[in-house]
Amino acid sequence: MNHATLPVGMLILVICALILFKIFSARRGKSLFIRRIPGLSAIDEAIGRATEMGRPMMFSPGLLGLGLPTLQALSILKHITTIAAKYRTRIIVPTCDSVVFTIAEEISKEAYTNEGVPEQFNPDDIRFLSDDQFAYASGCVGILNREKVASSFLFGYFYAESLILAETGHQVGAMQVAGTPAITQIPFFITAADYTIIGDEFYAASAYLSREPTLLGSLVGQDYAKAVLVIIIIAGIICTTLAGFYPSWHWLTWMDWFKPVSQ
Amino acid sequence: MNIFHNIGHSFNFANSTVANTWMVWIAAIGTLAIYSVLYKENPVYRLFEHIFIGAASGYSVFVTWTQILKPMWWDKITSGEAYWVFALVGGAMFYFIYSKKHVWISRIIFGTLLGLVSGAAFKGFAGLNVDRIHASFKPIAGHGMPLSESLNNLVFIIVLLAVMSYFFFSFEHKNRVTSMPPKLGRWCLMFAFGAMFGSTVMARMSLLIGRVYFLLGEWLHIIR
Numbered sequence: 001m002n003h004a005t006l007p008v009g010m011l012i013l014v015i016c017a018l019i020l021f022k023i024f025s026a027r028r029g030k031s032l033f034i035r036r037i038p039g040l041s042a043i044d045e046a047i048g049r050a051t052e053m054g055r056p057m058m059f060s061p062g063l064l065g066l067g068l069p070t071l072q073a074l075s076i077l078k079h080i081t082t083i084a085a086k087y088r089t090r091i092i093v094p095t096c097d098s099v100v101f102t103i104a105e106e107i108s109k110e111a112y113t114n115e116g117v118p119e120q121f122n123p124d125d126i127r128f129l130s131d132d133q134f135a136y137a138s139g140c141v142g143i144l145n146r147e148k149v150a151s152s153f154l155f156g157y158f159y160a161e162s163l164i165l166a167e168t169g170h171q172v173g174a175m176q177v178a179g180t181p182a183i184t185q186i187p188f189f190i191t192a193a194d195y196t197i198i199g200d201e202f203y204a205a206s207a208y209l210s211r212e213p214t215l216l217g218s219l220v221g222q223d224y225a226k227a228v229l230v231i232i233i234i235a236g237i238i239c240t241t242l243a244g245f246y247p248s249w250h251w252l253t254w255m256d257w258f259k260p261v262s263q
Numbered sequence: 264m265n266i267f268h269n270i271g272h273s274f275n276f277a278n279s280t281v282a283n284t285w286m287v288w289i290a291a292i293g294t295l296a297i298y299s300v301l302y303k304e305n306p307v308y309r310l311f312e313h314i315f316i317g318a319a320s321g322y323s324v325f326v327t328w329t330q331i332l333k334p335m336w337w338d339k340i341t342s343g344e345a346y347w348v349f350a351l352v353g354g355a356m357f358y359f360i361y362s363k364k365h366v367w368i369s370r371i372i373f374g375t376l377l378g379l380v381s382g383a384a385f386k387g388f389a390g391l392n393v394d395r396i397h398a399s400f401k402p403i404a405g406h407g408m409p410l411s412e413s414l415n416n417l418v419f420i421i422v423l424l425a426v427m428s429y430f431f432f433s434f435e436h437k438n439r440v441t442s443m444p445p446k447l448g449r450w451c452l453m454f455a456f457g458a459m460f461g462s463t464v465m466a467r468m469s470l471l472i473g474r475v476y477f478l479l480g481e482w483l484h485i486i487r
Contacts, residue, residue: 011393099373102360129316163467187456220433227431233400236397
């Protein structure tokens with residue numbers, strides 16, 4: 001098991017401090033800028049399309065159980081369901097995990113209740129299909145075809161089924177917005193979906209969509225943390241290069257702080 | 264799983280030619296039925312989709328009992344570690360989600376689960392990302408370092424920093440200085456995704472060839 005050394009522990013503390021600082025300054029009312037992320041801006045367009053066509057939408061939270069990508073996907077689901085409830089548009093959520101299924105059901109129920117239309121919530125639209133990868137994919141393919149889905153959202157962690165879902169969505173003419181931190185699956189979403197959210201953009205989604213100060217502060221704080229990491233990386237590259245010419249300069253060994261320590 | 268194994272003492276159905284032929288036919292029809300959706304959604308696909316989902320759900324119940332609950336919970340209780348019975352309490356708390364009056368009980372266990380996931384992710388930072396930081400300290404020159412290695416490291420560093428710059432969200436990529444690195448990062452990402460796409464498509468083609476080989480070989484005996 002890897003564990004942090006003292007310098008790495010201090011680095012984590014600095015990163016946490018930066019994020020907390022930005023969160024508190026956002027809460028105090030400081031306005032924070034987030035650049036436009038086209039894929040996330042397209043979510044509202046996709047909901048509008050389904051509403052205009054009078055057809056349902058599908059949201060897949062991926063194939064992972066409860067983990068960070070799924071939690072992020074569920075927070076995007078909350079945003080989409082809230083707008084869907086406002087416009088009385090159906091959203092079908094097929095899940096592959098019993099815990100995710102339960103949380104998705106709660107999120108949808110809450111969104112409809114908050115919009116003042118609890119009676120519009122249909123428990124049958126939140127479905128547990130299967131925890132088997134391709135059984136889940138075949139179920140989603142069936143839903144996309146039978147329900148004549150107008151918009152499809154694929155957010156979460158996907159494996160080989162990503163292209164099956166995105167390609168079927170394309171075949172039925174659905175507008176698709178997809179995002180996953182699974183690097184190997186992003187190429188398939190780029191080729192088959194209308195908009196793709198790449199890598200870290202996926203984790204920026206909840207802040208971008210909700211514009212909630214705490215989340216915005218956290219996102220900007222993470223940018224500051226990334227800037228610190230870029231500085232460390234550049235310093236590390238310079239020092240490693242110098243160490244190649246001047247091996248006797250022992251102060252250059254600070255780079256070993258970041259060596260993995262196993263126990 | 265050999266479900267026919269204990270049926271009869273003198274005749275092992277699972278290993279018989281009849282059973283084997285049946286299995287091949289079921290697999291072939293299932294394959295064709297699932298592929299039929301490529302033409303359009305149809306009742307045959309629908310039937311096999313539901314059979315697939317039902318069979319997978321049944322199988323997952325079997326696996327949950329044989330690989331998780333029995334060895335990790337039931338066997339421990341029956342072998343004297345009675346305190347494992349308390350795990351049942353935690354598990355049962357999930358079911359209170361269906362009670363309007365006691366739904367708060369389920370929220371305790373859901374909250375605990377979410378907290379554990381977040382904590383594990385936080386811990387994962389030291390184990391995963393710090394290793395990557397160290398791995399990025401690559402020299403771009405040195406005594407006796409071959410030119411090819413220097414170039415290799417230089418390309419790595421440029422791509423790393425350009426891609427990192429793409430994922431900065433709190434400033435607009437407007438002027439030339441701030442827009443160049445993210446633009447380069449985006450191009451680098453697209454090159455990498457293109458390469459991944461190509462290699463994965465090749466792997467998928469081999470899966471398709473395997474399935475066609477099954478249909479033409481094991482089922483129809485056209486090829487050997």
